[in-house]
Each structure stands twice: as structure tokens, then as C-alpha cells.
Amino acid sequence: MEDFNRQRILEVAYELFNTRGYKGVTISDIAEKLGMSKKTIYQYFSGKEEIASSVIDEVMGRVSAKFDRMEPGSDPIANIRSTFDQVKAEVSRISPLFQDDIRKLLPQVHQRLREMRAEKFAKIEDCIRVAQQMGQVKTSIDAHVVTIVFLEAMQGFSRSEAERHGISKLQAVDVLIDIFLAGIVNDIL
Template sequence: MPEEVARKPSRIQLRNRKRIMEAALEVFSQHGYRGATLDQIADAAGMSKPNLIYYFDGKEAIHVALLNRLMEDWLAPLHEMDPGGDPLDEILAYVRRKMEMSREFPRESRLFANEILQGAPRMGPHLERGLKPLFDEKAAVIADWVAEGRLAQIDPRQLLLSIWAITQHYADFDAQIRVLIPDEVAGWDAAFAHVEAMFRTMLTVSERSG
């Protein structure tokens, strides 16, 4: 007798999985993987622990599901960098998108940072198979732009690392920034303008070198 085709999850199941993922994101971003517990996640999701375990085998399964989703979202803006576009426009668009992600998704950024600080025990394969090839590909594109004289002389790999370090700082150190710059709206406007101006100045080919 042929095996039964796996049933698609119902709307209720999809909704409950989404509730669990959202609750887990909040708990993991606050406490890290080691400090988070299934009880905390269940409480945040408003359901019992046995009900939660019906959807996920345990804490690690939830964490891995979140990381898988995060990697897709996190890499999307880098995928969008177009080798056929204007080099400065393409890189500045990437910088702006990374800033937007830090403003819109600070918990996701902290989840990623916590995983990396622990040595990426659950994310290592994604870094090797997903991030590394894309990083090398886009670094080569930037290197071509530099060689063509369309960007200032710069190390492409260090440029990408600097973009990540600066833009993600606004998410990972959100609590500190809120104290230092209490006006959130004005602070973000200033941050966008400052970061874009900094990279524009860094990457623009000077007339003297032309």
C-alpha cells in the first residue's frame, strides 16, 4: 500500500507555529540560546509546554528554525547587489537596506549576534554553504568595480565587513543608543544620513586619482 502523502498543516497549526516562533525570537534575543528555556517560550506564546512540544521537538529545533529563516532574510539584500548597476548606487542601496533591517528587526540581529558569539554551533553549515559563497561572489564584483576605476581603492572583503559592523551596531546596541540619543526618530534620520555619507566619501573616486 503506498505511503500516505504528508498532509499540509492547517491554518491553526500554521498560526500556532508562527506564535511560537515570534515568542521564541523575543526570548532568545533577550536571554540568548543558553539562557532561554522552553517554559519561557511557552509562556511568551501563551500556550502550555506540552502544546509547544507538539510543534517543535525542543528548544534547539525552534532555534534552528529561526536561524534558517533569519539567514534567508539577512542574505536577501546582498543577493540584490547588481553587478550591472552603478557601483556606488548599488553599495549605498545595500547600506541603506542594512540600516533599515537594523531599525525594523533588532531582535533578529541580536539573535544572529548571540549565535556567532557562541561560536555558531547551530549556524556553522549556513555560514559555509550560504554566506561564504555569496560573500566571495560580491567581493569579486566589488573588486572588478575597483579595478575598473569606478570605486576608490578599497579592500572589498573589509568593506563588506565594515558595512555589517556599522549597520548592525544600531540593532545589537539598541539599548545603549536609546540612552545616548533619546529622540529615536531624529536619531535614526541622523544615523541613515551619517552612515550613507561616510560610505559615499570612502568609495567615491577622487578627481585627482582619475
Template sequence: MDESIRSRIVQEAADLFNAKGYRGVTLSELASRLGMSKKTLYLYFSGKEEIAEAVLDTIMKAIANYVKTHMQTSGHPLDVFERVFMSIKSEIVKLHPLFLNDIQKYIPGLWTKLEAFRSEQLTFIERLLQRAMQEGHIRNVNPRLVTAIMLESIQRMARPDVAAKYGVTMVEMGETLFGLYMHGLRADQSNKRSE
């Protein structure tokens, strides 16, 4: 199988899914845009669901690489955390909320895979928090508990249905959560009320 053709299929599918959502795209339309037959598509993928999974796998692989690369760098742990967050954000914005909403509604197994990946990748938070606390950059907190709270917040709030409910994007939701945690954890912040 030609890997460049497979990559072309995934990229064109990503463009269509982001424009029309998962349900709004047919394999006939995808094949037509690629200038190939549906039969050729089936040589590379068993169906539309597998193509959607390949689209998400591309994003997840990029995110995993960002996390791995940034975790190997030195520097202020909160700066590393911010760089990782910004890298993740740059990938997440490639996925239109309509596509993610359709995945959540119509392909629950794939949504579960995405949430499991998100949980797995967020383990870097605990390691960074431990380092930040040891170096005196954040308050004396239980890094595992803070990580669990952050993860639960992200899992519950950074979802297409919740973002839509509040009239915001998933990126806005993520940025807000990130800002709340980072500012609340810093050791140099005072909790005193202004008088």
C-alpha cells in the same frame, strides 16, 4: 504540520529572545505566551536551540533575498551596494545584541553558521567593486583584496562582544565600516592634504 503555527512560534520566540536573550527564555514561557503546551512546541521543534536557529534562518533568508534582488538591478554599482547594505541593516536591527551575544557564547555552532552565511552573502561586494572599477567609479584597486579586507573587518568588528567593548551597537559598527570603505574607494575623492 501547520506552517502558520510554526511561523507563530518563531515570531514569538524572536520577540522573547530579543527581550531576554537566548538564555533568559524557557520553553515553558514560550509555550505559555503562545497559549500551547510544551508538547505542542516539540511537535514543531526539537528544542530551544532549533527555535533560535529558525529565528536566525528567517533573518538570513530575508537578507539573501535582498542581496539577490538588488544584484539583479541595474544602476550605479555603489548605489546598488548602498541599497543592499541598508536592506541588510533593516534585518540586522531585528536581532537584539543580547540575543546575538548569547548565540555567540552559548551556541557556537549556530554562530559559526551565521558567520558563514555573512561571508557567503558578502561575495556580492567583489562583483560590485569590479563593476564600479570598470565603470570608473572607484579607484584602481584589487576588488578581491578589498573584499577580503572588508569581510575580515566585518567578521572581526561587527560582533556583539566587540561592539559592547567600544560602547556602540553592531549597526553603528557596520555603518562606520561601510562609510570608511565607500568614501575611501570613490574615484572622485582626492587624497591631497589641505594646505
């Protein structure tokens, strides 16, 4: 029952954080939505920051698992594309409002996200190197540099105002992935 209640708290908090942002949600809001007392919530979490941190830890765990399943294998480019698509779907479930609040109000959580992102992008770099050895990717590019440039571009989209131009962030990220892959793939393929 303890794990069940903890998970329910996280699910409701995730929903509320996504609709109202971290700043716009109180422990009382979470308790009210769950039909439980604040005292019950405090049996599982020390406060709202720990709840938000746990919510992001769950998301990071799911994203991390997708990267951990990535193996260069026989088609590293297809593997990169597939992983990007899976990660994009997971990350898109976090509203821009919640993302913004994490960046501004929860610097330790934001730093953990950045570190995990950098660590997992090393797998992309490994796939690019394997693809270079297989002749799928241009050997004239530096796998490390192109991976860092792509990571920085992706992070830029998290702060982008693409919607102002009628382009969803998901559409923009799809285009970025296409440009990235088209730019590194060997022309002879």
C-alpha cells in the same frame, strides 16, 4: 493550521530571544507567552536549539534575499549602499544579547551565519569589480582584499562596545559604510 502555529512559535521565540537572550528563555516561557502547552511546541520543534536555529534561518533568508536582488547594473556603488542599508536594518533587529548567545552557545548556527555572510559578500566584491570597470572605483585597490577587510570590520562591530562611548552600533555601522565607500570611490567622480 500547522504552518500558522509553527510561525507563531518562531515569532514569539524571536521576541523573547531578543529581549532575554537565548540563554534566558525556556520552552516553558515560549509556551506560556503563546498560551499553549510545551507538548504542542514539541510537535513542531525538537527543542529550544531547533527553534533558535529556525529563527536565525528566517533572518538569514531575508538577508540573503536582499543580497540576491543585488545586481551591479548601471550604478554598482548605489546598489552596494542600498543593499548595506537594507541588510543593516534586518540585522539590527537581532539584539546584541541574542547575537552574543548565538556566538557562545550555538556554534553551529553561528558558523552557518559566518558562511552565509562570506558567500553574500562575494556579491559586494563583484559589484566593486564592475564599478572598477566603469571607472567608479579605484583600480589600484584589490576588490577581494577590500571586501574581506570590510567584512572583518563589520564583524568587529557585532562585538563592539561603541555604546559605551555613546555611539549606537547602527551609527557606527553607518560611519563604517561611509568610510568604506568613500575610500574605494574614484576621486574623479
